[in-house]
Amino acid sequence: MKKKVALITGISGQDGSYLAELLLKKNYVVHGVIRKSSSFNTGRIDHIYVDPHNKTNFYLHYGDLTDSNSVYNIINNIKPDEIYNLGAQSHVGVSFDNPEYTAEVSGIGTLRILEAIRFLKIKKIKFYQASTSELFGETYNKNIFNENSKFHPKSPYGVAKLYSFWITSVYRESYGIFASNGILFNHESPRRGETFVTRKITRFLTRKILGSKDILYLGNLNAKRDWGHAADYVEMQWRILQQKKPEDFVVATGNAYSVKQFIETCAKVLKIKIIWQGKGINERAYFINNNKKELLIKVDKRYFRPNEVHYLKGDARKAFKKLRFKPKFNFKDLVEDMIKHDLELARSEL
Numbered sequence: 528m529k530k531k532v533a534l535i536t537g538i539s540g541q542d543g544s545y546l547a548e549l550l551l552k553k554n555y556v557v558h559g560v561i562r563k564s565s566s567f568n569t570g571r572i573d574h575i576y577v578d579p580h581n582k583t584n585f586y587l588h589y590g591d592l593t594d595s596n597s598v599y600n601i602i603n604n605i606k607p608d609e610i611y612n613l614g615a616q617s618h619v620g621v622s623f624d625n626p627e628y629t630a631e632v633s634g635i636g637t638l639r640i641l642e643a644i645r646f647l648k649i650k651k652i653k654f655y656q657a658s659t660s661e662l663f664g665e666t667y668n669k670n671i672f673n674e675n676s677k678f679h680p681k682s683p684y685g686v687a688k689l690y691s692f693w694i695t696s697v698y699r700e701s702y703g704i705f706a707s708n709g710i711l712f713n714h715e716s717p718r719r720g721e722t723f724v725t726r727k728i729t730r731f732l733t734r735k736i737l738g739s740k741d742i743l744y745l746g747n748l749n750a751k752r753d754w755g756h757a758a759d760y761v762e763m764q765w766r767i768l769q770q771k772k773p774e775d776f777v778v779a780t781g782n783a784y785s786v787k788q789f790i791e792t793c794a795k796v797l798k799i800k801i802i803w804q805g806k807g808i809n810e811r812a813y814f815i816n817n818n819k820k821e822l823l824i825k826v827d828k829r830y831f832r833p834n835e836v837h838y839l840k841g842d843a844r845k846a847f848k849k850l851r852f853k854p855k856f857n858f859k860d861l862v863e864d865m866i867k868h869d870l871e872l873a874r875s876e877l
């Protein structure tokens with residue numbers, strides 16, 4: 528049987544690396560788009576690239592979502608069965624500093640792919656768009672968001688992704704392209720970028736218990752997120768494209784925890800005692816070690832965003848039913864997986 532061919536933008540990112548592994552296990556030929564960078568940016572996929580089993584199944588191409596020709600040429604050369612558009616400037620905080628670039632990559636980048644599919648008239652292509660809970664943004668009475676909830680993005684990233692969400696839907700309706708949005712809530716893993724809050728915390732705490740003298744500076748400790756595991760969520764990305772008809776799905780756990788609760792769960796897993804003192808900008812966490820109190824975490828307003836999404840919790844009943852979504856990791860499993868990985872990493876750095 529002919530192998531299915533998938534193209535992944537953002538293959539060097541957290542989700543891209545897990546998705547590539549999953550599709551290779553499913554016997555796909557996987558092509559990925561990587562960007563030119565002055566330093567190595569393939570750390571998450573090097574193990575796949577060097578594996579001799581993948582010699583004829585795994586290919587990387589230089590391209591960029593801001594470069595229409597590169598997008599068009601890659602799609603035209605590969606003629607994939609499935610395209611997963613995971614490439615993005617994905618950091619909400621950074622999007623306030625680089626709003627135009629974020630719009631180009633995370634918004635218009637999606638249009639560039641859809642236009643290539645339309646222009647090339649490759650009917651078989653199924654397109655997955657990495658949409659996000661940041662589309663919801665504003666929380667009305669701590670509600671729980673599903674596919675019918677109102678969008679109210681609160682960052683340039685959220686707005687860029689809103690454009691991508693709608694242009695995906697418009698190309699589906701207008702040209703009959705099989706194009707679906709996965710509206711995924713936060714998902715983390717040991718491969719999460721180190722400037723996202725969960726990984727920033729697990730990297731810091733695991734170094735700390737091995738003797739680091741550093742202090743961690745964080746922004747809003749009270750923001751709540753619905754955190755799942757990236758390995759579970761990429762499986763849903765694949766399942767969304769295996770449906771008979773293109774549809775949009777929310778993928779979430781249905782549980783929300785604050786940044787502070789994330790820290791406390793890490794502390795439990797590491798079996799360390801921390802106490803909190805002060806309020807607001809003066810809130811601090813201390814590490815109690817041999818009855819001595821050592822400063823651990825300080826709030827730093829440089830990490831506050833001009834506009835914050837305070838609370839996100841998803842209702843994934845549609846995915847539970849239609850995609851048979853059964854996450855393997857709960858919140859504690861996720862924290863344990865990240866801590867275990869980062870402890871080993873911290874030990875290797877000693």
Ligand code: NAP
Binds near residue numbers: 568713
């Ligand atoms: P990530 O780790 O930040 O990965 C983003 C990927 O996009 C990287 O491979 C990056 O390449 C690539 N990229 C950045 N700019 C690009 C450009 N101009 N052209 C081509 N590629 C570019 O993100 P992630 O966590 O894996 O998320 C995957 C996708 O899901 C993103 O679209 C994100 O916005 C969306 N999403 C994420 C979450 C979440 O909680 N993780 C939730 C909902 C939606 P480099 O490695 O070279 O930087």
Ligand code: F7E
Binds near residue numbers: 659711722727832
């Ligand atoms: O922030 C607060 C911050 O940057 C989570 C992306 O994958 O998920 C991600 O976006 C919360 C926010 O993720 C720090 O203010 C406190 O309230 O880890 P984050 P995010 O903004 O939720 C969505 C679904 C995506 O689509 C995005 O691509 O934590 N926070 N202190 C902090 N955040 C960071 N980064 N750094 C801090 O020091």
